Amino acid sequence: MDIESSPQTSGHYPNHVGIIMDGNGRWATKRSLPRTAGHYEGVKAAKRVTSEAARLKIPYLTYYVFSTENWQRPEKEVAYLMNLLATRLYSEIDFYKRIGARVLLRGDSSKLTKKAYDAIKVTEEATAQFDQIIVSLAINHGGHDEIVRSVNKWLVTRDSSQVITEEVIRANLDLSFIPPVDLIIRSGGEKRLSNFMLWDAAYAEFAFYDSLWPDWGANDFKTACDDFAHRARRFGRVTYD
16 A cells, blocks of 8 residues: 555545553453553453454554553553563564554654564564554554654754644654544543544544453444444534435
8 A cells, every 4th residue: 555545444434543442450450460461451452453443444543552641650560561562562463464454653762662662663564565454553652742743843844934834733743644533432431532642633533431441352343433433524514404
């Protein structure tokens, strides 16, 4: 697929789905397990959902893996998450290839551990030729941070007479060739964005579910997409029945 092109959706399903994978820690706590066990199970849930997204021909899928605020979590948990990225991504490359997924990083990579960064880069390179679905991993991502970095990129290259516009900010966002998100799903019962893809979420539809992320599977994802298909999106316009 041409990196500048946009695949077509199937029916009325969303073109781009963003997922806030909430509830891993609570899932583990309910089972008297360490929080890290919930994160491990959350990876399995992501594989089930990604497989279903590919089956439904959803072109773009973005997971909120690690936010800019998550560095404030206990040091042991942060270290586990970085190590999980550094080790698990390698073993998932065959899975991504099997479903035709291209994997990309969305976020500021400068603060990642070297092992986590290397694993992401290897995965990106190994899946670069696939185009069935693009899976973006939002790691050290924050909507505020992404907008600030976009403006700073522009400031470096701008002509002194230029003023910033919405188009300029959008063009300098991470993975700017990916269209704005159509549907944002959040598991775990909370009803907030938590600084996720703030610019691109301007006209997104939202779907909040009480079920904890490690319990998610193909049916949950399809239900959310089916619900989206029945919504009317007006983008500020008026429609008449």
